Amino acid sequence: MKKSLKLIAAAASLTLITGVAVAPSAQAAKIKLCLALDTGGVDDHSFNQGAWTGAQESRVSNAEYLPASSSADFAPNIKTFVDKGCQLIVGVGFAISAEIVKSAKANPKISYAVVDDAGLDCDANWNCSPVSNVKGLTFKTDDAAFQAGYLAAGMSKTKKVATYGGMAFPTVTIFMDGFARGVAYWNQNKKKQVEVLGWDISNPDAGTFVGNFSDQNKALTISKGFEQQGADIIMPVAGNLGSAYAAASEKSKKSLTIWVDSDGFYNLTAGKDIVLTTVVKEIGASIKSVAADVAAKKFTNDSYVGTLKNKGVSIAPYHKLASKVRGKLKSEVLRIKNDIIKGNLDISTIK
């Protein structure tokens, strides 16, 4: 993880100098990997950044990216990449999926991939069919979040845990849903009543959201609201918005946090001491995998699914709080992972 942090820093400074960064080429056989980013920028502490970091780590490709300031930039950015002769064009984020599919159908010789979406071609009636040169990169994030939820339920002294999102996107709510199911599994196994605030499995339309990914003051107020209800473990699924809460909670000692996307212990400047764990989603790994396929001429349109098994999703180490987690709970969380991998545990059945 430390290495990836350095790479992020290197990437950021390189980006500053060149505008569009190009990784140094060492071998002639490298493919041209091009990332069309979603709005939010390459430094969003979230999926854009994760994708770009992974693309740079790929040893079989020369990577470049184009940022988007609005959804109007998606189509021209993809067109630019087509004209540049990219062999693999990755749309980062489900929002860009439709434009990727459109371009893919017009350019059947280029390989495409979409992060966080299946990359299907859908008509007006939502009849969808796969496209031969588009690969979806999706994640079973809820499996890892399920582990985190179970852990949170086991750690909570107040018997109340909480989660909230930035906006109600499927990529956000999947974390919240898995988390709540993990708590439910603890309740089922231990005959306990740990309550989840901010998300209700049986009513996925409701739930607590900031409404955007920029209003840190509001996110902080929401976190305090959870603490006033007695929640002592909170999982914000809101990109960088949770950082103010983590810093405040490190001082007040009222609650622990579960971070998402990439290990909060390394990403937070203040508040890392109260990060219980992180629900990690390795977007970078998925990009490396599809780049390797294209380089080896083994590209197919079968979806890549990040799972606990292929380490596309995972929960991070407990770091400083490792001594606070009981050994029995640690092994139970580990057993859940193995059960899910073996197929003995289907989290969608837990309610």
Next chain:
Amino acid sequence: MSEIRTSVEKRRIRGIGVLSIFSAASFIYFGLLNSASEKTTFGFVLDNEWVIMKEWVISSASGSRIFSTLAILASISAILAYRKKIAVTIPASVATFGIFMSFLTWIAAGKFIPLTGLLQGALLLAVPLVFGSMSGLICERSGVINIAIEGQLLASAFVSGVVASLTHKSIWGLIAAPIAGAAISFLLATFAIKFSVDQVILGFVINVLVIGLTNFLYKKLLIPYQSTWNTAPTFEHIKIPILSKIPIIGPILFSQSIVVYLMYVIVAGITFALYKTKWGLRTRAIGEHPTAADTVGIDVNRMRFKNVLIAGLVAGVGGAYFTVGSVGSFGKEMTAGAGFIALAALIFGKWSPIGALMAALLFGFADNLQSTLTIIGVSIPSEFMLMVPYIATIIAVTGLVGRVRAPAADGIPYLRGGAH
């Protein structure tokens, strides 16, 4: 004159009528049709204030009945008061309170509502709105439209965050922020007053400029060098002795950071200055009738320029609240539209300091109520809940305010002996 009074009377009758209907409806819907036998718990204790009552537990149905009965009684007395030509403000407020509490008791059946926490959160969400609307107020009362409040807040949030990070002292952040706010004001004043640029367009352009500039610097400096450039210490909360111990009011009003106390001082100061000083009289004059002000020897444009700069200083303190007052680091576009809601608060408050303060508090309350309700888990879709504060804004501005009148010369550049 009689025509205006009629419209005011009409509005008052309509208002009392709506309150009465709502009171009756809340009695029937929240009280009588409430089959839930669950209890609603209200919490009053937040910190270590004196405790009169820690919690108040009441059956959801009977609690709703009690509050809506209160609302009905208050509505009746409002009608009686109106007939006898007595002010209806107090009974109308009681009725509104009753309807609201009846709703809250109903919706929170089986749940816990931390009442003090709800109000404290509302105040904290309102702080930047208050500063923003005060900035708008000073500009517009002097006849310059200020759409650039968002830009002022964002720029000063950025500068205070960076300065506090570099000096490791939050006080330097608080000192630097008003300067940044005034710098944005300088841009506004120069183009609006010196070059008579259309002020609405100008304000928007300034906002876009500040967003672009802060995003660029955020990416260039704050992300790669986060530990030196973007770790601002925040102000500790100062507990005012005795006052902070008062139940409910204490933790809300008197256990806050210095930025919130500055807000009380600034709102009181502006109210006094605007209505009781020479500066205030002149400010109102150049906003209402600049030609007349000019003929008695006031340099209109010079005064406008100065006032726009003062407005920037005020907005700057509000910007500092985001970083050194609350969050502790700068985030991309972290003001998230507060400047525009502040503008709505200014109009809702009819361009008066107390009115704008009340409006800002109302918006902060609607915002926090929305998140509190989702936190306790009401089964209303989240997208709808997120609209609530904005719906409240629209209803407030269009429905409740009635006719508002902007300062007569608002937005009109003053050209001596010219077209205006």
